[in-house]
Amino acid sequence: MTPNTDRNDWLMERARRVIPGGVNSPVRAFRAVGGTPRFVQRAQGPYFWDANGTRYIDYIGSWGPMILGHGHPAVLEAVQKAATEGFSFGAPTEREIELAEAILALRPGTEMLRLVSSGTEAGMTAIRLARGATGRSRIIKFEGCYHGHADALLVKAGSGLATFGNPTSAGVPPEVVQHTLVLEYNNLAQLEQAFAEHGPHIAGLIMEPIAGNMNFVRASVDFTRRCRELCTQHGALLIYDEVMTGFRVALGGAQSVYARSIPGFEPDITVLGKVIGGGMPLAAFGGKRAVMEQLAPLGPVYQAGTLSGNPVATACGLATLREITKPGFFDALTAKTHRLVDGLKAAALKAGVPFAADSEGGMFGFFLLRELPRNYGEVMQSDGARFNTLFHGLLDRGVYIAPALYEAGFVSAAHGEADIAATIDAAAEVFRLL
Numbered sequence: 144m145t146p147n148t149d150r151n152d153w154l155m156e157r158a159r160r161v162i163p164g165g166v167n168s169p170v171r172a173f174r175a176v177g178g179t180p181r182f183v184q185r186a187q188g189p190y191f192w193d194a195n196g197t198r199y200i201d202y203i204g205s206w207g208p209m210i211l212g213h214g215h216p217a218v219l220e221a222v223q224k225a226a227t228e229g230f231s232f233g234a235p236t237e238r239e240i241e242l243a244e245a246i247l248a249l250r251p252g253t254e255m256l257r258l259v260s261s262g263t264e265a266g267m268t269a270i271r272l273a274r275g276a277t278g279r280s281r282i283i284k285f286e287g288c289y290h291g292h293a294d295a296l297l298v299k300a301g302s303g304l305a306t307f308g309n310p311t312s313a314g315v316p317p318e319v320v321q322h323t324l325v326l327e328y329n330n331l332a333q334l335e336q337a338f339a340e341h342g343p344h345i346a347g348l349i350m351e352p353i354a355g356n357m358n359f360v361r362a363s364v365d366f367t368r369r370c371r372e373l374c375t376q377h378g379a380l381l382i383y384d385e386v387m388t389g390f391r392v393a394l395g396g397a398q399s400v401y402a403r404s405i406p407g408f409e410p411d412i413t414v415l416g417k418v419i420g421g422g423m424p425l426a427a428f429g430g431k432r433a434v435m436e437q438l439a440p441l442g443p444v445y446q447a448g449t450l451s452g453n454p455v456a457t458a459c460g461l462a463t464l465r466e467i468t469k470p471g472f473f474d475a476l477t478a479k480t481h482r483l484v485d486g487l488k489a490a491a492l493k494a495g496v497p498f499a500a501d502s503e504g505g506m507f508g509f510f511l512l513r514e515l516p517r518n519y520g521e522v523m524q525s526d527g528a529r530f531n532t533l534f535h536g537l538l539d540r541g542v543y544i545a546p547a548l549y550e551a552g553f554v555s556a557a558h559g560e561a562d563i564a565a566t567i568d569a570a571a572e573v574f575r576l577l
């Protein structure tokens with residue numbers, strides 16, 4: 144079955160003339176997997192339809208935000224009502240307080256919150272805040288974790304262990320990343336070494352607790368515990384980037400998942416995005432009062448935004464949070480995601496395809512590898528050509544997964560049992576071709 148991609152081709156040709164690479168965010172261009180991106184015409188529930196009118200089961204969900212699926216009636220109604228009241232004021236609204244209160248109610252370690260418009264902005268400001276609050280410059284990040292495209296975070300490991308990084312983008316001067324140490328994820332020895340060498344100068348350690356930007360890789364419990372201990376011991380702030388995992392892997396985010404194994408565990412600053420905006424441009428960062436009060440207008444750390452706390456976005460976020468805090472929501476989502484992952488595993492096993500997969504809440508990842516990887520280097524041992532065959536095989540069968548092997552997948556409340564079964568059937572067919 145080859146879908147007719149004519150109109151997608153035509154739109155891509157048109158797009159390339161006016162938008163660099165034809166897209167407004169690089170991964171959408173299908174560069175890794177080849178072929179023509181699908182231009183989305185509309186979406187409903189777990190599906191979207193491309194420019195040819197072909198339907199796909201959507202496992203990207205806008206890269207995480209669409210946890211209720213597309214066009215949830217309660218969310219739609221809240222957004223429509225908010226839009227009639229005004230798009231943007233540049234003045235405070237009650238709804239911003241309501242959203243902040245709703246988020247803080249679920250995060251005991253977080254006492255205050257500031258709303259911004261993108262995960263990039265939230266991550267960038269969290270770093271500035273950690274530096275401002277500690278009076279230090281150095282930060283630790285891990286290879287394979289993505290925290291948005293702020294200059295200081297566009298950095299990869301240098302050669303050798305625990306070194307300062309090199310920019311991963313042109314236009315980022317080496318001086319801008321000279322304070323960013325890049326370490327291997329889940330590598331305890333490197334972590335110890337970095338704090339032993341740089342401890343008194345480290346402002347903060349930023350990490351994805353379950354990394355969703357190298358597909359799906361969990362930080363081990365030991366690694367998580369040690370990150371917390373070393374930050375506390377050296378006076379550095381532990382920054383949890385839960386833009387992807389927040390309200391997605393559990394109501395309390397990945398930090399609540401780790402708190403099951405590490406009693407009392409909490410980060411100092413949490414960065415949020417995606418689900419809290421329900422698909423609208425909205426993100427946030429929060430932490431203890433003493434840290435958050437370092438922000439302008441109270442403190443010396445500057446941050447601002449014309450569209451911050453946007454009234455339509457906050458309405459969308461609030462309506463989304465209302466749905467996902469209903470009793471049983473996460474249990475049902477988790478069970479459904481397990482069924483998908485277990486079904487894929489069984490199909491791969493039957494076809495003799497090496498396959499490892501994992502999930503938490505409504506977020507999952509799978510690898511054409513025998514074992515789950517623990518870091519970026521291991522993720523990148525995946526066979527790219529085989530992944531591309533799998534990707535296109537699924538796409539041809541109406542199943543849309545991330546067009547790159549280093550991205551996670553997302554299940555929504557709108558995915559039905561029939562969608563999960565159809566996805567497993569499609570994968571079983573493709574596995575036989577691999």
Ligand code: PMP
Nearest residue numbers: 261262263289290291384386387
């Ligand atoms: N942090 C993480 C963990 C992310 O996954 C992303 C985006 N995928 C970001 C930050 C950046 O968010 P945004 O794209 O909204 O700027």
